[in-house]
Structures are given as structure tokens and as C-alpha cells.
Amino acid sequence: MRIYLISFILLSVISKIYCFLDGHPEGRGGQESVQVNDRIYYMGGSRLIRSLKRYNLSDEVFYLDLSSLFNTANPPFTDLTDGKMLYGNEKGIAVLGGSSRSDIYLVGGTQVNLSTINWNVTNQTINWNVTDQFIYIYKTVPNTWTKLQQGVKGTQPSRRRSTSTVIKPNGTIYIFGGRVEQDMGSSTLMLYNDLYEFDTIQLSWKQITASYAPSPRSHSTATLLPNGKIIYIGGVSQDAVGSQTNLIIMTEIQIFDTNSLSWSTRTASSSSLIQPRVGHTAVLTSDNNSIIVMGGTSSYQLSQTTVYPNLMKLDISSEPYQYSELKPSGINPPPPLSYHSANIYSDYMIIAFGNITNDVTDSTETNSKVYLLYVPCLTWESTFNPGRSDCKNNQKPPNPPNLNIIIGCSIAVVVVITGIILCVKFRRNIFECFDSDHGNNGSIDTIDRDLPNEQPT
Ligand SMILES: *[C@@H]1O[C@H](CO)[C@@H](O)[C@H](O)[C@H]1NC(C)=O
Ligand SMILES: *[C@@H]1O[C@H](CO)[C@@H](O)[C@H](O)[C@H]1NC(C)=O
Ligand SMILES: *[C@@H]1O[C@H](CO)[C@@H](O)[C@H](O)[C@H]1NC(C)=O
Ligand SMILES: *[C@@H]1O[C@H](CO)[C@@H](O)[C@H](O)[C@H]1NC(C)=O
Numbered sequence: 131m132r133i134y135l136i137s138f139i140l141l142s143v144i145s146k147i148y149c150f151l152d153g154h155p156e157g158r159g160g161q162e163s164v165q166v167n168d169r170i171y172y173m174g175g176s177r178l179i180r181s182l183k184r185y186n187l188s189d190e191v192f193y194l195d196l197s198s199l200f201n202t203a204n205p206p207f208t209d210l211t212d213g214k215m216l217y218g219n220e221k222g223i224a225v226l227g228g229s230s231r232s233d234i235y236l237v238g239g240t241q242v243n244l245s246t247i248n249w250n251v252t253n254q255t256i257n258w259n260v261t262d263q264f265i266y267i268y269k270t271v272p273n274t275w276t277k278l279q280q281g282v283k284g285t286q287p288s289r290r291r292s293t294s295t296v297i298k299p300n301g302t303i304y305i306f307g308g309r310v311e312q313d314m315g316s317s318t319l320m321l322y323n324d325l326y327e328f329d330t331i332q333l334s335w336k337q338i339t340a341s342y343a344p345s346p347r348s349h350s351t352a353t354l355l356p357n358g359k360i361i362y363i364g365g366v367s368q369d370a371v372g373s374q375t376n377l378i379i380m381t382e383i384q385i386f387d388t389n390s391l392s393w394s395t396r397t398a399s400s401s402s403l404i405q406p407r408v409g410h411t412a413v414l415t416s417d418n419n420s421i422i423v424m425g426g427t428s429s430y431q432l433s434q435t436t437v438y439p440n441l442m443k444l445d446i447s448s449e450p451y452q453y454s455e456l457k458p459s460g461i462n463p464p465p466p467l468s469y470h471s472a473n474i475y476s477d478y479m480i481i482a483f484g485n486i487t488n489d490v491t492d493s494t495e496t497n498s499k500v501y502l503l504y505v506p507c508l509t510w511e512s513t514f515n516p517g518r519s520d521c522k523n524n525q526k527p528p529n530p531p532n533l534n535i536i537i538g539c540s541i542a543v544v545v546v547i548t549g550i551i552l553c554v555k556f557r558r559n560i561f562e563c564f565d566s567d568h569g570n571n572g573s574i575d576t577i578d579r580d581l582p583n584e585q586p587t
């Protein structure tokens with residue numbers, strides 16, 4: 131009997147260590163994401179606190195490692211505990227810039243000092259004002275946040291969030307629009323239509339004044355094309371300071387040409403109605419021919435319900451630009467999301483986090499998972515295979531740590547089950563198996579919890 135008891139305890143300890151996938155970040159929405167070589171860095175976001183029915187802004191920074199094969203059941207996240215943000219933050223935009231293209235520039239967003247937050251009040255005290263620091267820099271080596279140094283040239287824009295922001299390969303950031311409201315320390319809801327350049331090499335601001343700028347707006351996605359044009363899609367606009375916002379129709383495409391410094395508008399065609407939205411994402415496919423638009427929500431300010439179509443392609447290879455709905459095959463589609471992250475790497479669209487929306491009411495769930503769309507074959511997949519070049523399901527065996535976990539857990543489970551079966555058969559009563567010479571070292575509760583849940587997925 132002792133042998134069963136000992137192996138049971140030993141194996142449940144082993145399976146606790148190897149089978150539980152600790153360190154997986156909590157679900158969240160409104161986080162920022164940016165690709166840095168073969169990693170995607172995620173930061174901030176709002177996490178649901180069920181007991182309070184409130185959202186807690188995150189100050190975390192962590193990355194997803196894309197250098198080797200992984201399964202979405204166990205995404206290789208690394209938490210950068212030392213690199214926590216100065217504030218809890220969401221709804222900013224992160225881009226990679228600086229002279230060595232290794233510094234993350236976090237542009238705008240809400241911020242809350244997590245050590246002074248008062249959960250008893252709905253409105254947090256905003257301990258900064260609109261003229262304060264607008265860009266924070268995260269050095270990926272050695273994982274520290276810095277503020278812009280003295281000597282920055284030009285005048286920075288006032289603080290704002292939900293801007294439409296991209297960086298050109300030469301290190302110049304283009305920040306368009308955005309908004310302030312209560313959560314930004316402004317008593318008035320105000321959307322912007324100004325456009326600023328921030329040169330991350332010279333550290334200089336410049337406001338660009340060009341004719342035909344769109345109406346003030348926030349939440350539009352910004353996608354940079356290789357020809358230097360920026361494509362703005364969706365979001366909301368505002369007619370007058372303080373007035374309510376209007377959802378922008380998705381077929382209205384605003385374009386800013388960073389070479390000629392000029393604005394223009396296109397009307398995209400679509401065979402079906404596309405619901406307008408905020409909290410969506412837009413990524414350029416690696417053939418540079420189309421933009422994949424995903425998720426978001428229409429019922430802004432009322433509740434966060436799902437938008438349709440939820441996943442589409444905007445073909446920009448010829449004019450007029452053309453929308454079409456995408457219906458990928460595959461067994462691992464994401465739930466409908468808003469305020470999620472989407473990044474393209476090695477032809478995979480990597481979707482992470484976000485509010486899970488539904489057709490009826492507010493989203494009450496946040497997503498903690500990673501989903502993969504393999505763009506060339508239009509399939510939802512569960513294995514990230516960076517070397518992949520065709521549509522065959524040619525997945526290599528899982529990498530060694532996964533294999534060890536699977537083997538280790540399988541053996542553990544089999545041995546423990548066998549042990550219990552034999553023991554019960556021998557003792558005729560499961561309680562006696564754990565109530566022998568060594569006392570209550572195990573319990574039914576432990577068995578229930580350990581056995582079914584700890585199998586690897
Ligand atoms: C997620 O949804 C909830 C409920 O609608 C909302 O309060 C929260 O602000 C959303 N998160 C983001 C980042 O928009
Ligand atoms: C909010 O987040 C901070 C930082 O992650 C954490 O220390 C704090 O306990 C959280 N507050 C609540 C009420 O969950
Ligand atoms: C947050 O508040 C604490 C307590 O008032 C203060 O010491 C700290 O400097 C604040 N953090 C930032 C980044 O402002
Ligand atoms: C929040 O409310 C609780 C209960 O009323 C109280 O004990 C606590 O001191 C309050 N916290 C703050 C920061 O006001």
C-alpha cells in the first residue's frame with residue numbers, strides 16, 4: 131500500500147510541476163502589441179475583476195517567442211517582471227523605432243498609477259495632465275522604461291488615446307487623430323484630426339498641416355503600405371467638440387501619403403453590408419496586396435456586441451479597393467473579439483487577447499488565448515510552424531519540452547489511475563487507500579482535481 135501512496139504523492143507533485151502551464155498571462159483587452167524581431171511584445175490592457183465587475187489596467191510587459199514551433203495550447207510567453215510599465219495602461223499604440231530599431235515607443239493611451247488606485251470610486255484620480263509626457267520608450271535591452279530625454283525638438287501634441295499610429299522604416303512615427311475624455315482627465319469628449327510626425331532618431335516633433343484632412347476621429351486602424359501611404363479604416367468621428375460620436379462607414383478609406391504629404395479618400399466596394407466598428411485590427415498581408423480586417427464592435431458606448439462580417443479582406447492591389455468576407459477553414463477559430471491584437475509573422479496572423487463579444491450584450495469575458503490564421507491557405511491552425519511553406523498539414527512533432535510534458539503526464543496519469551484501481555480492488559474502499567499508515571496525505575478532492583485536469587492539451 132505504501133508504494134501506491136508514495137507513487138501517488140510523487141506523481142501528483144511531478145504532474146503539478148510539469149502539467150500545469152503556469153505563467154500564462156491573464157485575459158485582457160486594449161493591450162498594445164509590437165513585433166520585435168522574432169518576438170511579439172504585449173503590454174498593458176484591461177483585465178476583468180469579476181468580484182468588482184471592474185477592469186484593472188495592467189502594467190505588465192511580456193513577449194511571445196516566435197523563433198520556433200509551438201502549439202497554441204501552450205504559447206511560449208515570457209513575463210518581463212523587471213520591465214513593468216510605470217503605469218497601468220491601455221489603448222495606446224506601440225511601434226518599434228530608434229536608431230537601432232530596438233526600442234518600443236508607446237504612443238498615448240490611458241494611464242493609472244496602480245499604487246494609488248482607489249477601487250471604491252468609479253472615476254480614478256488622474257495624476258497627470260494633457261501637457262505631460264506623451265511617448266514612453268521601452269528599451270528591450272535591458273527591459274526598462276525611460277521617458278523622453280530633455281532636448282526633444284518641436285512641440286508635442288496634447289495627450290490622447292486611441293490614435294491611428296504607424297512608424298515608417300526610417301524611424302518616423304505618424305500619429306493621427308485620437309481622443310480625450312473622462313479616463314484621460316478631460317471633462318469633455320474631444321476627438322482630433324491633427325497629424326503629427328515624431329522622428330525617433332532626431333527626437334523631434336512636427337505637426338503636418340495638409341489639406342483635406344478627414345474629420346476628427348479615433349479608433350481608426352492605420353496600416354502603412356510599402357509605397358509610404360497610410361490607410362485608415364473605420365473608427366468613430368465627431369462633428370463638434372463635446373458632441374456624440376458617429377461610427378465611420380467601413381467603405382470610406384482615408385489615405386495619407388507620407389511622401390507627398392497629402393490626404394485623399396477612396397470608396398471601397400463591397401458586395402454586402404459591412405457593419406462599422408471600433409476595436410478592430412487591420413494587418414497588411416506579406417504579399418502587400420490586401421489588408422485583413424478583424425473583429426471589433428459596433429455598439430460602441432451601449433454594449434460591446436459582435437460585428438459582421440467579423441473577418442474580411444480589403445484588396446488594395448487595384449482600384450477600387452474591394453472588401454470580401456473571409457471564411458477560413460480549420461478547427462481552431464477564435465471567438466469574436468474586440469480590442470484584441472493581430473500581428474503578421476511568417477505568414478501567420480497571430481491573434482491574441484481581446485474582449486470576447488456576443489450578439490446580445492456587453493462582453494463579460496476576456497480572451498487569454500492565442501489564435502493563428504495561416505494566411506496563404508486561409509486556415510485556422512493550432513501549431514505555429516515558422517519554417518512552413520505550403521498548405522499541407524506538415525506539422526513537425528512538438529518540440530522536446532512539450533513531448534516531455536506529454537509523456538511525463540501520460541505516464542503519471544496512467545500510473546496513478548492504475549494505482550488507484552489496484553488499491554480500490556484490494557481495499558474495496560477508495561478512502562482506505564489514503565487513510566492508511568501515513569494519514570491523510572491525499573484526499574478525494576485531490577484526486578478529482580489532479581487527474582482529469584492535468585492532462586496536457
Ligand atoms: C471590454 O468590454 C467591457 C464591457 O463592454 C468594457 O467595459 C471594456 O472597456 C472593454 N475593454 C476595452 C479595452 O475596450
Ligand atoms: C490590479 O493590478 C495590479 C497590478 O497587476 C495588482 O497588483 C492589483 O492587485 C490588481 N488589483 C485588483 C483589485 O485586482
Ligand atoms: C504612483 O504613486 C505613488 C504613491 O503616490 C508614487 O510614489 C509614485 O511615484 C507614482 N508613480 C508614478 C509613475 O507616478
Ligand atoms: C474602500 O471602502 C472600504 C469599505 O468601505 C474601506 O474600508 C476602505 O478604506 C476604502 N478604501 C479607500 C482607498 O477609500
Ligand SMILES: *[C@@H]1O[C@H](CO)[C@@H](O)[C@H](O)[C@H]1NC(C)=O
Nearest residue numbers: 251252253254311312313317
Ligand atoms: C465620473 O465620470 C462620469 C462620466 O464617466 C462623470 O459624468 C462624472 O461627473 C464623474 N464624477 C466625478 C466625481 O468626477
Ligand SMILES: *[C@@H]1O[C@H](CO)[C@@H](O)[C@H](O)[C@H]1NC(C)=O
Nearest residue numbers: 256257258259260261262263
Ligand atoms: C500640468 O502640467 C503643467 C506643465 O507641465 C504643470 O505646470 C502643472 O503643474 C501640471 N498640473 C498638474 C495638476 O499636474
Ligand SMILES: *[C@@H]1O[C@H](CO)[C@@H](O)[C@H](O)[C@H]1NC(C)=O
Nearest residue numbers: 298300301302329331388389
Ligand atoms: C523619414 O521619411 C520622412 C518622409 O518620408 C521624412 O520626413 C523624415 O524626416 C525621415 N526620417 C528620417 C529619420 O530620415
Ligand SMILES: *[C@@H]1O[C@H](CO)[C@@H](O)[C@H](O)[C@H]1NC(C)=O
Nearest residue numbers: 355356357415416417418419
Ligand atoms: C512587401 O513589402 C515589403 C516592404 O517593402 C517588401 O520587403 C516585400 O518584399 C514586399 N513583398 C512582396 C511580395 O512584394
